[in-house]
Amino acid sequence: MKSFETNIIEKISHFEIFQTMEHLRLEKALFNAVVQNFKHRELVYRAGDRAQSFCIVVEGAIKLIRHSPKGEDRIMHFAVQGDIVGGLLMNQPDSTVYPISAKSMGPTLVVSVPKSTFKEFWQSDVYLQSKLNSLLYKRMSNIQDEKTMSSSPLKVRLASLLIKHLDQDSTTSQPLSLSLTRQEIADSLGVAVESVIRVMSEWHDDGTIRRSVEKGPEYIDVKKLIQNIEN
Amino acid sequence: MKSFETNIIEKISHFEIFQTMEHLRLEKALFNAVVQNFKHRELVYRAGDRAQSFCIVVEGAIKLIRHSPKGEDRIMHFAVQGDIVGGLLMNQPDSTVYPISAKSMGPTLVVSVPKSTFKEFWQSDVYLQSKLNSLLYKRMSNIQDEKTMSSSPLKVRLASLLIKHLDQDSTTSQPLSLSLTRQEIADSLGVAVESVIRVMSEWHDDGTIRRSVEKGPEYIDVKKLIQNIEN
DNA sequence: CGTAGCCTTGAAGGTGATCAATGTTTGTGG
DNA sequence: CCACAAACATTGATCACCTTCAAGGCTACG
Numbered sequence: 001m002k003s004f005e006t007n008i009i010e011k012i013s014h015f016e017i018f019q020t021m022e023h024l025r026l027e028k029a030l031f032n033a034v035v036q037n038f039k040h041r042e043l044v045y046r047a048g049d050r051a052q053s054f055c056i057v058v059e060g061a062i063k064l065i066r067h068s069p070k071g072e073d074r075i076m077h078f079a080v081q082g083d084i085v086g087g088l089l090m091n092q093p094d095s096t097v098y099p100i101s102a103k104s105m106g107p108t109l110v111v112s113v114p115k116s117t118f119k120e121f122w123q124s125d126v127y128l129q130s131k132l133n134s135l136l137y138k139r140m141s142n143i144q145d146e147k148t149m150s151s152s153p154l155k156v157r158l159a160s161l162l163i164k165h166l167d168q169d170s171t172t173s174q175p176l177s178l179s180l181t182r183q184e185i186a187d188s189l190g191v192a193v194e195s196v197i198r199v200m201s202e203w204h205d206d207g208t209i210r211r212s213v214e215k216g217p218e219y220i221d222v223k224k225l226i227q228n229i230e231n
Numbered sequence: 232m233k234s235f236e237t238n239i240i241e242k243i244s245h246f247e248i249f250q251t252m253e254h255l256r257l258e259k260a261l262f263n264a265v266v267q268n269f270k271h272r273e274l275v276y277r278a279g280d281r282a283q284s285f286c287i288v289v290e291g292a293i294k295l296i297r298h299s300p301k302g303e304d305r306i307m308h309f310a311v312q313g314d315i316v317g318g319l320l321m322n323q324p325d326s327t328v329y330p331i332s333a334k335s336m337g338p339t340l341v342v343s344v345p346k347s348t349f350k351e352f353w354q355s356d357v358y359l360q361s362k363l364n365s366l367l368y369k370r371m372s373n374i375q376d377e378k379t380m381s382s383s384p385l386k387v388r389l390a391s392l393l394i395k396h397l398d399q400d401s402t403t404s405q406p407l408s409l410s411l412t413r414q415e416i417a418d419s420l421g422v423a424v425e426s427v428i429r430v431m432s433e434w435h436d437d438g439t440i441r442r443s444v445e446k447g448p449e450y451i452d453v454k455k456l457i458q459n460i461e462n
Numbered sequence: 463c464g465t466a467g468c469c470t471t472g473a474a475g476g477t478g479a480t481c482a483a484t485g486t487t488t489g490t491g492g
Numbered sequence: 493c494c495a496c497a498a499a500c501a502t503t504g505a506t507c508a509c510c511t512t513c514a515a516g517g518c519t520a521c522g
Contacts (some may be wrong), residue, residue: 026242041499066379074379076341086372091364099372128361133322136367140319141330143374150381150421151511154478181500190381195478196501215487272467385510412468423511428470433483446519 008035011058012111015082017131018085026122038104045086046101049118054086054113056121060108061178065101075188076100077139078165078178085110087132090118105178122172157189158199159229162220173210175217203228239266242289243342246313248362259352260359264344269335272406276333281326285317286346291339292409296418306419307331308370309396309409316341318363321349336409360436388420389430391458393451404441406448448450 012018020025036055038044044055044062057079064085066078079085079102089096094115116150122128142164149157167177182200186193203209208224211217241258243249249257267286269275275286275293288310295308295316310316310333320327325346353359358408380388398408415429417424434440439455442448 006242007271045310066375069381072382074381076375076378088364088368092368099375122356123361126355126357126360129357129364130322130354133319133360133364135320136364137323140367140371140374143371143378144297144307144330147307147374147421148299150305151303152299165430182502183500187342190378192479193500194480194502198478201502211348359501413470414468424468425470426510429510432470459498 007008007112008058008109012056015056017082017084017128019133024192028126029117030111030113031117033111033117036110036112038108038110040104040106042104042108043101043181044104044110045098045100046109047099047101048080048086048097051086051089051092051098051115053112054090054118055110055112057081057083057085058109058111061105062102062108062110062182063105065103067101073187074190075184076143078105078180078188080178080186084132087118088114088136090122105184126214136209153196154189154191155199156229158185158196159225161185161189162225163222166220166222173221175219179217236266238338239289239342244249244288248313248315248366251369252358256356256440260348260356261342261344262348264342264348267343268339269336269339269341271337273335274332275335275339275341276329276331278330278332280321282317282329282346283309284318284343284364285315285321285349286341286343288312288314288316289340289342292336293339293341294336294415295334296334296422297330298332304418305421306415309336309419311409313424317365318349319347319367321353336415340447385420385422386428387432387460390456391426392416392420393456394453396450397453404450404452406450408441410448 002223005216009023009030012030013021013023013026020030021029033173036044038060045051047065047067059081061081062079062083062085063075064079066074066076068074085102086098098114116136121172122132144156145160149160162176165176165178166174180188182196186196189196200209203225206224206228208221208228210221212219240254240261243261244252244254244257249260252260266289267275269291271456276282278296279300290312292312293310293314293316294306295310297305299305314335317329320329353363376391379387381393393407396407396409396411397405399405411419413427414424417427420427422440432439434456437459439452439459441450441452443450
């Protein structure tokens, strides 16, 4: 934890949620907030702990994980730059615990805002509340989309997940905006790793997925991908 | 559509979301609202229509349905007394359409509130916004729970759904708070009707589910149910 | 009294889970 | 810098669970 730097404020002020906010209000909204740095695979929040703060992802990414009774993990959401983690919980009673664990994916920088600041500033700020609502609405839509496809074959669901993580809606070949392991993809879809590997190996063979450099990011040929799942 | 009656206001004022609200504020919150009555299986909202109003369920129940491209339906949520349908959308831009269809389940009475009232009163009311957040949070938790169990065998997911729809958390035998057809259960779980029927037939045979009267409601023996799925 | 919605059962078949074994890469501590 | 552990990737074989298709019955309702 280190104290605030202006360049971070600067960066945050461009996030969609704060875009129309003046500097002064933004500083109030971040009162007592601290910057936190995480390496790869570090715990940001642990499921079951009291929810005393929420955070804004400034750099890197965080995966939100639910633990099933059988010890399996399910990934609920990948939070990337500009995303807010745990924001919904702040409206809940003080005794509320995080329902999920949050883990960093690669080097990650977040701004952690204490619940007290939420109560003093966010809760009474109509603009922020409505922005939080929007954010939540998007996440909800996402999960509902997934549920709608729950009985589609794995290939379709996997394709949909990949497309969702592309930067633009183009039909050209492009890399994922966030590098995911096969395990993470599997945990996100709720299937076995092996199943994911089998499908993606096939797509590697027919050129739907390519690597320009050895060990480099994987490029998705969207056009081919869509062709693929339509058969 | 008929004009407002005091006994409806009376009833609404006891819903959790309005509980601590004075009468005057409640009337403002329901400015220009209308009462709507639906019979069985009527369309309350149609997916794709402009979202110009939201509604509060006063009596009966409404199922929220997503249509998959293949013509299958997935039920996202069963809204019962006190629930709000479409409330999240009111924070979104005017061009937003309902992402779901809403259908009544049995005779249903709702209060339909126009978007204009939301903008004038709800949006600037911190208390209501935070209540909406809470509501959304609960629904989100629910869907996430389901996603967490997505790879559990059908028996487990079905049991979990049944338990969720019991009135109390007792271990005695009790009926569902909402009568569901097998088809609705299947659409909610994202499986085939036949699969649901097979499991429930089995549970009828071993006494986990019983009917006190022919055609009456089905009583769930929770203790037995839990025993059942633990094997 | 016919249609639409719902419930039921059986048989056949496929998708994805599970288990097992093995290789690769990355990070850690001696 | 090497050895070892931990995370990640891969492939094959087997099998359970659930889907799909088909056929039929029941009940409510206009």
